[in-house]
């Protein structure tokens with residue numbers, strides 16, 4: 017027993033990093049190979065538990081509340097506000113027992129829920145929600161918490177709470193309909209762990225949010241396409257779900273994006289394998305990032321129509337004989353390079369979509385195919401994925417009053433996806 021706060025590890029400030037990140041005054045940088053010299057006893061938790069050091073946002077051990085605890089591959093989320101805790105437990109229990117398609121599907125998008133336990137913390141018996149630790153299998157977990165929605169206060173919020181919520185992350189929420197309360201990234205170029213907290217997040221605006229996301233993605237210079245595609249694959253599935261669901265409205269709920277910098281480093285080491293020979297060009301519309309590829313200075317359709325409808329991304333395949341031939345040649349040209357993720361996606365698109373111009377009719381299955389293809393194109397086995405997105409924090413999840421779509425939530429997701437689609441175009 018002893019210290020009541022995490023002892024920060026030695027700080028190594030990196031000028032270039034800070035230059036790239038104006039106003040990042042609440043950052044901490046740790047070297048990756050530093051041993052954490054934390055005396056766990058000091059936190060007043062049982063011996064078989066540890067503080068969860070991969071937590072990037074949310075309540076911490078500040079005297080009023082407690083931070084997340086790590087235990088046996090799970091995390092324990094202490095309940096300090098009774099109503100919020102009950103709401104979150106009700107939410108998980110409801111979706112775990114739901115049999116309808118929409119809520120069953122939701123189980124895929126949230127951490128696994130293992131019930132509730134009572135843990136003695138600093139001499140108090142505290143109820144905790146037991147959840148899958150999303151960072152568990154990652155050697156160098158990079159984690160970002162993205163709070164979704166312009167409105168972050170729920171229908172029961174007091175006047176003071178509304179005022180407090182409205183006062184923070186103003187520009188980011190206003191312009192993007194999401195904000196970033198915290199993230200951590202293992203920088204692959206210098207092996208340092210950088211943490212950015214909510215005070216940094218509160219300074220961000222629509223110009224600096226993309227920079228922060230790029231920092232998180234280790235993409236200041238080059239964006240790793242495989243990483244972006246893995247994130248987009250998850251994001252698109254969540255987006256499709258959010259577009260149709262009319263059960264819930266989420267306030268102050270987040271998306272947690274997690275990836276393993278170790279895998280990114282390995283991939284970039286052998287980057288001959290991943291650097292596509294096919295170059296994408298930025299097209300004029302934000303919504304057309306995947307639509308055109310350029311091979312030998314010629315534009316070739318990749319099969320993505322360039323449009324995201326309120327039902328999800330629309331696919332189409334080349335219709336004119338010339339375009340179809342180009343597409344086939346493209347596939348043929350790249351057939352030998354089985355490690356090239358982008359080319360794989362083209363082959364898979366070709367394999368799974370009929371070359372008919374009737375995508376209205378079978379749009380439903382194409383949409384589904386597309387997300388599966390994207391899942392598949394990063395790695396052909398799900399178990400090999402090294403990046404994921406999950407929806408977290410349901411302390412303010414409410415039933416949709418009039419069975420309406422949760423526009424507040426959806427807009428944040430849509431905007432985040434637009435940014436990631438932009439990154440995809442920028443990726444080499």
Ligand SMILES: Nc1ncnc2c1ncn2[C@@H]1O[C@H](COP(=O)(O)OP(=O)(O)OP(=O)(O)O)[C@@H](O)[C@H]1O
Pocket residue numbers: 070071072073074075076084091093127147148149150151159161198268270272408409410411
């Ligand atoms: N299942 C999980 N696996 C790994 N990390 C998680 C998981 N759930 C939450 N976290 C970490 O804990 C942080 C806080 O989580 P969460 O938002 O649920 O807590 P909170 O205290 O309710 O937050 P807030 O103050 O925003 O209401 C997240 O930013 C993330 O770093």
Ligand SMILES: O=P(O)(O)O[C@@H]1[C@@H](O)[C@H](OP(=O)(O)O)[C@@H](OP(=O)(O)O)[C@H](O)[C@H]1OP(=O)(O)O
Pocket residue numbers: 073074097100163180184197214268411
């Ligand atoms: O306002 P802050 O300091 O940024 O952090 C708040 C946090 O204080 C607040 O908890 P509470 O004071 O109401 O217990 C969190 O509220 P919810 O549990 O209602 O979500 C906020 O989410 C924190 O804000 P944020 O993470 O957005 O900075």
